[in-house]
Amino acid sequence: MEKKQKKQSGTARLFELAFTEKPLVVTSLILPVIGTAASFMPFIAVYFIIGEFAAHISDLGAADAGYMIMWGWIAGGCAIGAVALNYAALMCSHAAAFRTQYKLKLDFTRHLAALPMGFHTQNSTGKLRKVVDENIEKLEAFTAHQLPDIAGSFAAPVAALIILFAFDWRLGLAALVPLVMMYFIQSAAYGGGRAKTFIKKYQDSLEEMSNASVEYVRGISVVKAFGQTVFSFRKLYNTIKNYGDYVLQYTKAYKHSMVAFLTVLNNIYIFIMPVIILIYGGATDYAAFALAALFYLVFSMAMVEPFLKLMYVAETANQVADGIARMDAVLSAPPLKEAAEPKTADGYSVEFCGVSFSYGGIGAEQTEPETTVSGDSLSARRDKVAGLGIDGQRAESATETISDISFTAEQGEITALVGASGSGKSTIASLIPRFYDADKGAVKIGGTDVRDMSGEYLMSKVGFVFQDVFLFKQSVRDNIRAGDKNASDDDVIGAAKAARCHEFVERLPNGYDTVIGSDNIHLSGGEKQRLVIARAILKNAPILVLDEATAFADPENEQKIQEGLSELMRGKTVIIIAHRLSTVRGADKIVVLEGGRIAEIGKHDGLIAAKGVYAKMWEHYVNTLNWTIA
Ligand SMILES: Nc1ncnc2c1ncn2[C@@H]1O[C@H](COP(=O)(O)OP(=O)(O)OP(=O)(O)O)[C@@H](O)[C@H]1O
């Protein structure tokens, strides 16, 4: 979703979004205005009825019953009409709100999918979840409830003032005084920049708290395993305490204006009473005096409720506007650039031409410090490996994760990437499906830069099994079918058989319909990996990237998966990453990486003969195979 025009901010943007469904929203604003006017009619009716009584106080029999009954009907009709109008207004506003929410959520999720991987590694899931779930939903509440309230509440004082002025302009003026006072109290409290900063800080601390609790719950296994209860809880505790402090500050800051506002609001009659006494005090017609006094006292109280609503509206409008600003911040993150005139590939060889890339270059925003509990042990280990500067080169190009990578993975061949942990193998692989874009050089498929292809086209050409296995909380069938959403059930089972998952899937309580992650369905690391392999097999894309695809498999299964894969690999461009060097021994080309650079390229025998990095790795590998517990 691209916004060409300059984005508005704050409440202006809030209203822009709230009016997405214009006709519905406008209707939902007009109806409560009429409704409010109608809701005042009973007061007027009562005034006339009492007036008729008062006029004939000495001889009630002479009072015009028909006249009074007419006002009775008008009062009843208007009361019912007001309810009906408000009901209709809420129907309209809810329809508008849900449509807007649906549209926004859709836009938002689409945008998330279009953002580069780098954005997602730098923004916690807790934060994004909060934007989708809470901030967008706040807008729903605003459009559905607060907007019609605003309309009704603005209409109320206006209608009330018109009525007051119509009956007696002096009383109208008297009623205006508290209204003006309340307006100033309100805008002094919430209008300035102070309120905005407050709300921003308040929302920030709320966000931090929800982030910390998500991380805490997610990392609970590490917490338990290492008995870190107190330490890991401290961060969460601090965010909760912070939040508490802000709420307290917030409340304290507004206590005076709030009390002043409510005092004036609940005592409007104090402003009207003296005027009534002044005007009618000397009157001899006590009936008229009583009538006027009664009417104004009752009527002035009718203004209280709409005003209370207005007060909350001012407060929530600020909060919703802040939530929208957070949503806009995500929406304005630039999506991965799509080529204006997408090209297609001519053949499926994968060529790296002088590619350099660093994770540091993505996004200006600094990665949020992770909590101790969530510290992914794998990346921590990698960081250590990289930080130690295993060799001189790494330290030299400390800012680049991979430097000057050039090699070609030919179509119909198997190209293997090997190297120590942290040497950049996965990083190289992730540049092919454009999880990230190269900083220097280009990744080409069939001679075409991947950046010149449409995302959809590129995705249809690359199948991958990544190191970090990801399964959806869906049925086994749907998880495999993610590879090709048009696949038949037979195709799914065929792929499952080739990836050696058919047997264990059959053993699950509901077979292929078992929902992964549902109660007590837990798959082992190797089983999950095989499901992802089945997904890739089903996708049957011309380029296949396998990053440690069989790392978790036991020797027997690995053998079988290899057999299944070898059928799939025929005629394709295969890039395979493996620590078990026996897996890659037969590759057509082995690219040996060291500290983010290519150390050697060749075939197994040639590399052994060269006695370089690979030969040493092989020697270590063979030694570990022969290693036994003494
Ligand atoms: N998302 C990321 N953000 C920042 N740095 C990263 C990220 N992923 C990896 N790195 C860093 O990039 C370097 C190369 O990582 P990469 O995952 O490519 O190594 P690898 O060769 O695949 O290692 P392994 O064999 O352990 O899988 C490491 O120093 C790692 O810390």
Ligand SMILES: [Mg+2]
């Ligand atoms: Mg890796």
